[in-house]
Amino acid sequence: xxxxxxxxxxxxxxxxxxxxxxxxxxxxxxxxxxxxxxxxxxxxxxxxxxxxxxxxxxxxxxxxxxxxxxxxxxxxxxxxxxxxxxxxxxxxxxxxxxxxxxxxxxxxxxxxxxxxxxxxxxxxxxxxxxxxxxxxxxxxxxxxxxxxxxxxxxxxxxxxxxxxxxxxxxxxxxxxxxxxxxxxxxxxxxxxxxxxxxxxxxxxxxxxxxxxxxxxxxxxxxxxxxxxxxxxxxxxxxxxxxxxxxxxxxxxxxxxxxxxxxxxxxxxxxxxxxxxxxxxxxxxxxxxxxxxxxxxxxxxxxxxxxxxxxxxxxxxxxxxxxxxxxxxxxxxxxxxxxxxxxxxxxxxxxxxxxxxxxxxxxxxxxxxxxxxxxxxxxxx
Amino acid sequence: xxxxxxxxxxxxxxxxxxxxxxxxxxxxxxxxxxxxxxxxxxxxxxxxxxxxxxxxxxxxxxxxxxxxxxxxxxxxxxxxxxxxxxxxxxxxxxxxxxxxxxxxxxxxxxxxxxxxxxxxxxxxxxxxxxxxxxxxxxxxxxxxxxxxxxxxxxxxxxxxxxxxxxxxxxxxxxxxxxxxxxxxxxxxxxxxxxxxxxxxxxxxxxxxxxxxxxxxxxxxxxxxxxxxxxxxxxxxxxxxxxxxxxxxxxxxxxxxxxxxxxxxxxxxxxxxxxxxxxxxxxxxxxxxxxxxxxxxxxxxxxxxxxxxxxxxxxxxxxxxxxxxxxxxxxxxxxxxxxxxxxxxxxxxxxxxxxxxxxxxxxxxxxxxxxxxxxxxxxxx
Numbered sequence: 001x002x003x004x005x006x007x008x009x010x011x012x013x014x015x016x017x018x019x020x021x022x023x024x025x026x027x028x029x030x031x032x033x034x035x036x037x038x039x040x041x042x043x044x045x046x047x048x049x050x051x052x053x054x055x056x057x058x059x060x061x062x063x064x065x066x067x068x069x070x071x072x073x074x075x076x077x078x079x080x081x082x083x084x085x086x087x088x089x090x091x092x093x094x095x096x097x098x099x100x101x102x103x104x105x106x107x108x109x110x111x112x113x114x115x116x117x118x119x120x121x122x123x124x125x126x127x128x129x130x131x132x133x134x135x136x137x138x139x140x141x142x143x144x145x146x147x148x149x150x151x152x153x154x155x156x157x158x159x160x161x162x163x164x165x166x167x168x169x170x171x172x173x174x175x176x177x178x179x180x181x182x183x184x185x186x187x188x189x190x191x192x193x194x195x196x197x198x199x200x201x202x203x204x205x206x207x208x209x210x211x212x213x214x215x216x217x218x219x220x221x222x223x224x225x226x227x228x229x230x231x232x233x234x235x236x237x238x239x240x241x242x243x244x245x246x247x248x249x250x251x252x253x254x255x256x257x258x259x260x261x262x263x264x265x266x267x268x269x270x271x272x273x274x275x276x277x278x279x280x281x282x283x284x285x286x287x288x289x290x291x292x293x294x295x296x297x298x299x300x301x302x303x304x305x306x307x308x309x310x311x312x313x314x315x316x317x318x319x320x321x322x323x324x325x326x327x328x329x330x331x332x333x334x335x336x337x338x339x340x341x342x343x344x345x346x347x348x349x350x351x352x353x354x355x356x357x358x359x360x361x362x363x364x365x366x367x368x369x370x371x372x373x374x375x376x377x378x379x380x
Numbered sequence: 381x382x383x384x385x386x387x388x389x390x391x392x393x394x395x396x397x398x399x400x401x402x403x404x405x406x407x408x409x410x411x412x413x414x415x416x417x418x419x420x421x422x423x424x425x426x427x428x429x430x431x432x433x434x435x436x437x438x439x440x441x442x443x444x445x446x447x448x449x450x451x452x453x454x455x456x457x458x459x460x461x462x463x464x465x466x467x468x469x470x471x472x473x474x475x476x477x478x479x480x481x482x483x484x485x486x487x488x489x490x491x492x493x494x495x496x497x498x499x500x501x502x503x504x505x506x507x508x509x510x511x512x513x514x515x516x517x518x519x520x521x522x523x524x525x526x527x528x529x530x531x532x533x534x535x536x537x538x539x540x541x542x543x544x545x546x547x548x549x550x551x552x553x554x555x556x557x558x559x560x561x562x563x564x565x566x567x568x569x570x571x572x573x574x575x576x577x578x579x580x581x582x583x584x585x586x587x588x589x590x591x592x593x594x595x596x597x598x599x600x601x602x603x604x605x606x607x608x609x610x611x612x613x614x615x616x617x618x619x620x621x622x623x624x625x626x627x628x629x630x631x632x633x634x635x636x637x638x639x640x641x642x643x644x645x646x647x648x649x650x651x652x653x654x655x656x657x658x659x660x661x662x663x664x665x666x667x668x669x670x671x672x673x674x675x676x677x678x679x680x681x682x683x684x685x686x687x688x689x690x691x692x693x694x695x696x697x698x699x700x701x702x703x704x705x706x707x708x709x710x711x712x713x714x715x716x717x718x719x720x721x722x723x724x725x726x727x728x729x730x731x732x733x734x735x736x737x738x739x740x741x742x743x744x745x746x747x748x749x750x751x752x753x754x755x756x757x758x759x760x
Contacts, residue, residue: 055641055644058638058641059638060638061637118499119498119659123659123660127656127657127659127661153726153727153729233729235726236730236733258439261439262645265435265649269645272651279500279502282726283719286725308733338663338664340742342595342666343734343735345676346532346535346614347533349536349613350613350616352732353688354497357720358724359724361717
């Protein structure tokens with residue numbers, strides 16, 4: 001209760017400090033602060049923030065400026081949520097998954113195991129009931145949320161030893177975040193939630209046996225290939241992990257309708273750009289990883305099946321005890337069920353054929369390469 | 381030559397008519413006309429246009445208004461390209477694929493057989509060199525292009541009889557557009573390019589044996605399920621078909637930088653919304669089609685392989701005779717080759733597993749349904 005009062009007061013103070021009363025706003029310029037949850041090494045969300053800031057500035061003719069506060073200035077894991085709620089900053093860029101210690105519902109704004117992929121998530125948010133329901137939920141925190149980025153399907157993590165069966169996960173100490181960590185525990189693993197900067201060290205020191213972070217581009221920047229050679233897929237816990245811009249509701253309400261529309265449009269540009277960057281950079285990163293000593297490892301069906309079942313059990317339990325989860329997950333799950341009707345034919349039919357051709361092309365290249373290599377050797 | 385001169389004059393007249401000299405623009409309102417290539421029955425691109433128009437209006441505080449001219453007012457297939465080039469309208473929404481009779485390069489802005497999927501296309505446009513190269517190309521037409529929508533992977537068309545082998549395509553009369561029609565011809569088919577409104581009639585009258593349009597939602601609105609029961613996948617000719625907003629370059633240059641940024645942002649919102657609508661509506665449409673008499677038909681590998689090879693041959697020929705194709709396709713093809721490195725693992729690995737679960741869920745539902753149905757019947 002006390003905390004609530006404090007938040008309210010701080011929020012108001014934050015708004016007054018930036019001079020955003022509507023009357024003042026019309027002629028004068030607006031300056032907002034943006035807190036980022038992402039470490040600097042994660043340069044894709046960072047350049048998405050830059051695209052967002054640039055777009056807001058360009059459209060407003062420089063009248064609406066947003067200043068980035070770096071992640072290092074943020075303290076705790078849920079720092080962005082608190083900062084925006086308290087009005088310490090007007091807005092913040094984060095993954096909702098980082099907030100599940102406060103409420104499991106946050107995961108539905110980021111990613112849940114065996115959930116929607118990136119395009120499906122955007123469809124649920126914009127054309128299903130997703131954004132409406134999640135905005136109701138964020139209303140409890142004095143925040144209005146805008147989707148701003150998605151990683152696409154993530155990889156299934158790095159492992160010290162190959163995973164050949166469910167038994168190999170028994171007692172396995174893995175760095176894994178979000179609801180995936182709960183599911184991982186239910187199928188026998190020992191999850192831990194290390195900050196990204198500590199993952200490689202923990203691997204080296206033998207404190208963890210496995211770790212997931214994002215995908216090929218981010219993972220190789222972090223250096224996971226230096227401590228592990230077994231790179232698994234698919235990342236069943238994040239089939240498409242959405243990032244969000246949180247905006248303090250009072251700061252938002254103080255904006256003109258034009259500036260509110262600018263936020264909607266500029267976050268959409270950043271949403272597109274972050275996804276496009278992951279899609280452009282992940283393939284090159286994976287190609288490079290596989291040219292080194294890294295080996296791809298499909299997760300066994302027994303592991304996927306056990307995780308799938310554990311995830312469904314978890315969702316049923318959450319629906320039983322958390323009314324907001326029941327309501328929002330109900331919409332999410334219905335949307336996901338329907339997705340099966342089209343995705344599997346047009347999209348996967350095309351994708352699988354293209355993948356097959358790609359595999360053939362790689363095999364041809366490699367056999368030509370080895371023929372060229374072996375020919376001179378034979379002559380010696 | 382004469383035509384060029386005429387275009388220049390009409391373009392200028394168009395601009396003067398809308399009163400868009402920069403000096404006038406600062407204080408006064410702007411009114412643009414938008415021509416749509418899409419028939420009214422295709423309500424998804426239409427609502428994308430509405431989202432675009434609304435966003436431009438909201439951000440500009442009503443000072444930048446765009447009026448839609450319906451497709452029925454457009455005459456020929458390349459009508460939007462001509463209208464925008466001539467300055468008869470300031471902008472137009474279309475699929476570049478409709479313009480390939482003028483230059484094959486247009487297909488690279490829409491879709492080519494065995495090409496990039498929707499997300500990959502956006503990645504190439506924004507983070508590869510796609511948008512830059514295509515804008516150079518559109519410069520020849522006095523147009524600046526903005527991606528505005530994508531259908532996602534399309535279906536593989538409707539057939540009077542099942543396609544079991546490549547031989548079944550021999551002499552098959554099919555309505556098919558874009559470069560897919562050229563590839564279809566090379567593998568033995570007889571393509572025709574009927575307007576959407578004539579497809580069903582042509583099927584009924586026996587003038588065609590097969591037809592492709594878009595995907596489950598658009599196809600069922602057109603009524604293709606009334607004349608054909610065999611619905612094939614995947615649509616190898618359009619793995620993700622992009623729509624574009626064409627803007628007359630002179631009209632664009634006359635805008636303030638703020639208004640130019642508004643166009644970039646608002647087209648991005650519409651790009652997202654059109655894809656999201658297809659992704660939300662296609663599954664429900666396919667579910668309904670399959671609940672009727674429609675049967676899904678995977679295209680045989682021999683057909684896909686022959687079409688794939690014919691497409692590569694076509695691209696090689698075009699590269700030999702069209703320098704702009706060679707340049708832009710070179711960038712496109714390199715981007716596509718790299719995509720194979722990541723898409724096939726994280727994205728497809730996740731997608732295929734989810735599809736498998738969906739298939740199991742449907743099988744369970746159906747067996748429960750038939751058990752319920754058969755029980756009372758047995759008691760009679």
